[in-house]
Amino acid sequence: MKNRRNILALGSALALATLPLPVYAQQPTYKIGYQLPLTGNTAQYGIDFKNAAEIALDQFAKAGKPFKVEIVFEDSRSDTKEGVAIARKFVDDKSIVGVLGDFTSGVSIASAQIYKEAGMPQLSQTASHPDYTKVSEWQFRNITTQAQEGPLNAEWLYASGYRKVAVIAEQTDWGQTVVSNFVDKFKALGGQVVFSEFFNRGLADFRPIITKIARDNPDAIYTGYFYEDGAQFLKQMKQLSVTIPVHSTSASYNQQLITLAGADAEGMKLTATFLPNNPAKNVQDFVAAWKAKTGQAEPGQFPAQAYDAVNIMLAALERAHPNVTRKSLRDQLAATKNFPGVTGDTTFDADREPAKKLVRAQVKNGTFVAVDQ
Amino acid sequence: MDYYLQQLVIGLSLGMVYALVAIGFTLIFGVLNVVNFAHGEVYTIGAFVGLLIFVSFAPPLVVVLLVVLAVGAMTGVGLERFAFKPFRRFNDEATLKSRAMREATLMSSLALSIVAREGIELFFGSQFQSLPLKHMLNSPIKIGPVTIVDGDLIIFGTSFLMLAGLQFVLKHTSVGLSIRAVSNNPLGARYVGVNTDRTIAWTFAVGSGMGAVAGILVGLYYGAIFPAMGFTPGIKAFVAMVMGGLSSIPGAVVCALIIGISEAMSSIFVSSVWQDLVAYAFLIITLIFFPRGIFGGARERV
Known part of the structure; x- marks a missing residue:
C-alpha cells in the first residue's frame, strides 16, 4: 500500500518534471x-x-x-x-x-x-x-483575376444593350489583362470596341482622353483603374459634360472613390466581391x-x-x-x-x-x- | 473642328498650370543660377496648408490664397536659410565664383525636399486628401463649342497678375533692381553695397510664395492634393524654364504654354502614355539646337 503510493507519487513527480512543461508554460x-x-x-x-x-x-x-x-x-x-x-x-x-x-x-x-x-x-x-x-x-x-471578372463584365454590358464600347485602363500588367479579358469576350458576344487606350497611373489630366472618347461616341466606357485615378476620371467627365455610362472593375471599389469624386461618381457600375453593407x-x-x-x-x-x-x-x-x-x-x-x-x-x-x-x-x-x- | 478646338483649350489650361509653377521657379533660378529642387515641395506645402485652412475655417478663396502666399514666403525663407545660405558663409572671391559651392545646393535642396515630402507622407499618408468638393475650382463653363471651367479663369488671372507684378517689381523698384544686380553678378553687387543675403532671401520669399499659391490653386483645380503632387509640375516647370532660356520669366511662361498645348495636341495622334515624353523631347531639342534657350537671347549657356 505504502509502496504503491510512493511509486505513484514518484511517477507523477517525474511526469510533471519532464514531459509536458512547454504546454503549460509556453505555447508554440x-x-x-x-x-x-x-x-x-x-x-x-x-x-x-x-x-x-x-x-x-x-x-x-x-x-x-x-x-x-x-x-x-x-x-x-x-x-x-x-x-x-x-x-x-x-x-x-x-x-x-x-x-x-x-x-x-x-x-x-x-x-x-x-x-x-x-x-x-x-x-x-x-x-x-x-x-x-x-x-x-x-x-x-x-x-x-481579370480572367474571371472581364468576361462577366462583358456579358453585363452586352446584356445592358451596349454594342459600341470604349475601353481605357492603366498602363500596367494588370491594366493589360483588364482590357484583353473584357475585349475578347465582348467581341465574341458580337459587340464592338470603338476606342481602346492606356494611360500612365497617376495621370493628372484625363481631359484629352475623355475628349477623344466623346468623339467616338460609344454606348458605354469600360475602365481599368484604381480609385484615385477613377475619381479624377469621373470628375473630369462631369467637367466636360460627357454623360456616357461608366463601368469598372472591383479594383476601383473603394468608398474613397465616392469621397473624392462626390456626386460625379453617381451611377458608375462595377463588379465586386465585398460589400460592407452585406448583413x-x-x-x-x-x-x-x-x-x-x-x-x-x-x-x-x-x-x-x-x-x-x-x-x-x-x-x-x-x-x-x-x-x-x-x-x-x-x-x-x-x-x-x-x-x-x-x-x-x-x-x-x-x-x-x-x-x-x-x-x-x-x-x-x-x-x-x-x-x- | 470642335474636337480640335476643345483639345487646344485643354492644352492651354494645362500650359497655364505649368506656367504658374514655372514663374516662381525661374525667379529663384535667376538670382542664384542654381536649380531649387525643393520648389515642388513648396508647391505641395502650399496645397496642404490651403487645404487645412479650408477644412478648419472655410474662408473665402482670396483669404486662403493670401495666407498660403505668406506661409509659402516663410517656407521659402526657411529653405534658403537651411539649404542655400550655409554654402555662402565664406565671402572671398574664390568661394563666390566656385561652381562647386553653388551647385552643392542642388543636393541640399534635394535633401530638404525629400525630408519635406516624406514628412508630409508620414503625417497625412500618401493617398489623395479628401477636400470639400464645393471648394473645387471645376464648375464647367460652356463657351460656344468648347467647355472650360472657372478654375481656368482663376489660374489665368493669377498667372497674369504674378507675371505683371513681377515685371513691375523687377523693373521699377529698388528691391527689383538689387535682385537683378545679384542675378547679374553677385560679387559685383556685393562690392557696390547691395545686401546680397537679404536680396536672396527676398527672392526666395517671393518665388516660394508664388509656388505655394500655385500648389493650392492646382490642388483645387484637379481636386487632387497628395504628398507627391509637386513632382510632375516641377519637371514641366523645369523644362519650361530651360526652354525659355533659364532666367527669362516671360520666356518660361510662353514655353510652359507651348508644352501644355503640345501635350494635349499630341494625344490626338498618339496614346496618352506618350504624353509625358513631349516635355522631355522639348528638353532634349532645346539642349541640342538652342543651347541658350528659345528666349535666352545673348545670355549664357543653358
Missing part, C-alpha cells in the same frame, strides 16, 4: 512574414493591409488556440528590388513558415521567384496578374472592428481581401499544427475549401486560384449598392 509561436508597401506612393494600400491583418490576428489571439502566431511586417515600397530583398530575408529566417503579400503583381511575381527556390508558401491578397500563380506550386492568391455576421464584425481600429469609414475590398488572406493562412496553420513546416503549410493552404470569409467562400482550385462569387454594384446616393442590372 509560428511566424508569418508579410511584405507590403508601408511607405511610397502605394503606402495607403499597405497600411490598410496591415490594419486588416492586425484585426485578424487579434481575433485569432482571443479565440484561445493551442498556438500563437506572430506576423513580421516588412516595407517593400511596391519596389521590385525591395521586394526581392525582403523575400531573401524571410527565406533566411528559419522561423518563418509562410508569407503574405506583396501588393502589386509585379513585386509579388519578382519575390515569388525567391519563394519558389526556397520552397516557401506565398499568399497575396491582391496580385491578380495571370502569371503570378503560374510561377510555382508555392504561390496562392486571394483575389479574383452577414462575419462581414459586420469585420466592418465594426475596422471602424474601431482605424477610425475610418467602411473598409474597401482590398483590406477585406487582406483580412481573408490572413485568416486563410491562420486556418491552414491550424490544420497543419503541430507539424508546421513550410511544406505542410503549403499543402494545407492548397487544401483550403469553402473557407467562409468576408469576401465570400474561398476554395483554391488545382492552379491555386480562388473561386469567388462576384456581385454587381452601382454608386447610388453616395454608397455602393448591389444591383441586378
Whole structure:
C-alpha cells in the first residue's frame, strides 16, 4: 500500500518534471512574414493591409488556440528590388513558415521567384496578374483575376444593350489583362470596341482622353483603374459634360472613390466581391472592428481581401499544427475549401486560384449598392 | 473642328498650370543660377496648408490664397536659410565664383525636399486628401463649342497678375533692381553695397510664395492634393524654364504654354502614355539646337 503510493507519487513527480512543461508554460509561436508597401506612393494600400491583418490576428489571439502566431511586417515600397530583398530575408529566417503579400503583381511575381527556390508558401491578397500563380506550386492568391471578372463584365454590358464600347485602363500588367479579358469576350458576344487606350497611373489630366472618347461616341466606357485615378476620371467627365455610362472593375471599389469624386461618381457600375453593407455576421464584425481600429469609414475590398488572406493562412496553420513546416503549410493552404470569409467562400482550385462569387454594384446616393442590372 | 478646338483649350489650361509653377521657379533660378529642387515641395506645402485652412475655417478663396502666399514666403525663407545660405558663409572671391559651392545646393535642396515630402507622407499618408468638393475650382463653363471651367479663369488671372507684378517689381523698384544686380553678378553687387543675403532671401520669399499659391490653386483645380503632387509640375516647370532660356520669366511662361498645348495636341495622334515624353523631347531639342534657350537671347549657356 505504502509502496504503491510512493511509486505513484514518484511517477507523477517525474511526469510533471519532464514531459509536458512547454504546454503549460509556453505555447508554440509560428511566424508569418508579410511584405507590403508601408511607405511610397502605394503606402495607403499597405497600411490598410496591415490594419486588416492586425484585426485578424487579434481575433485569432482571443479565440484561445493551442498556438500563437506572430506576423513580421516588412516595407517593400511596391519596389521590385525591395521586394526581392525582403523575400531573401524571410527565406533566411528559419522561423518563418509562410508569407503574405506583396501588393502589386509585379513585386509579388519578382519575390515569388525567391519563394519558389526556397520552397516557401506565398499568399497575396491582391496580385491578380495571370502569371503570378503560374510561377510555382508555392504561390496562392486571394483575389479574383481579370480572367474571371472581364468576361462577366462583358456579358453585363452586352446584356445592358451596349454594342459600341470604349475601353481605357492603366498602363500596367494588370491594366493589360483588364482590357484583353473584357475585349475578347465582348467581341465574341458580337459587340464592338470603338476606342481602346492606356494611360500612365497617376495621370493628372484625363481631359484629352475623355475628349477623344466623346468623339467616338460609344454606348458605354469600360475602365481599368484604381480609385484615385477613377475619381479624377469621373470628375473630369462631369467637367466636360460627357454623360456616357461608366463601368469598372472591383479594383476601383473603394468608398474613397465616392469621397473624392462626390456626386460625379453617381451611377458608375462595377463588379465586386465585398460589400460592407452585406448583413452577414462575419462581414459586420469585420466592418465594426475596422471602424474601431482605424477610425475610418467602411473598409474597401482590398483590406477585406487582406483580412481573408490572413485568416486563410491562420486556418491552414491550424490544420497543419503541430507539424508546421513550410511544406505542410503549403499543402494545407492548397487544401483550403469553402473557407467562409468576408469576401465570400474561398476554395483554391488545382492552379491555386480562388473561386469567388462576384456581385454587381452601382454608386447610388453616395454608397455602393448591389444591383441586378 | 470642335474636337480640335476643345483639345487646344485643354492644352492651354494645362500650359497655364505649368506656367504658374514655372514663374516662381525661374525667379529663384535667376538670382542664384542654381536649380531649387525643393520648389515642388513648396508647391505641395502650399496645397496642404490651403487645404487645412479650408477644412478648419472655410474662408473665402482670396483669404486662403493670401495666407498660403505668406506661409509659402516663410517656407521659402526657411529653405534658403537651411539649404542655400550655409554654402555662402565664406565671402572671398574664390568661394563666390566656385561652381562647386553653388551647385552643392542642388543636393541640399534635394535633401530638404525629400525630408519635406516624406514628412508630409508620414503625417497625412500618401493617398489623395479628401477636400470639400464645393471648394473645387471645376464648375464647367460652356463657351460656344468648347467647355472650360472657372478654375481656368482663376489660374489665368493669377498667372497674369504674378507675371505683371513681377515685371513691375523687377523693373521699377529698388528691391527689383538689387535682385537683378545679384542675378547679374553677385560679387559685383556685393562690392557696390547691395545686401546680397537679404536680396536672396527676398527672392526666395517671393518665388516660394508664388509656388505655394500655385500648389493650392492646382490642388483645387484637379481636386487632387497628395504628398507627391509637386513632382510632375516641377519637371514641366523645369523644362519650361530651360526652354525659355533659364532666367527669362516671360520666356518660361510662353514655353510652359507651348508644352501644355503640345501635350494635349499630341494625344490626338498618339496614346496618352506618350504624353509625358513631349516635355522631355522639348528638353532634349532645346539642349541640342538652342543651347541658350528659345528666349535666352545673348545670355549664357543653358
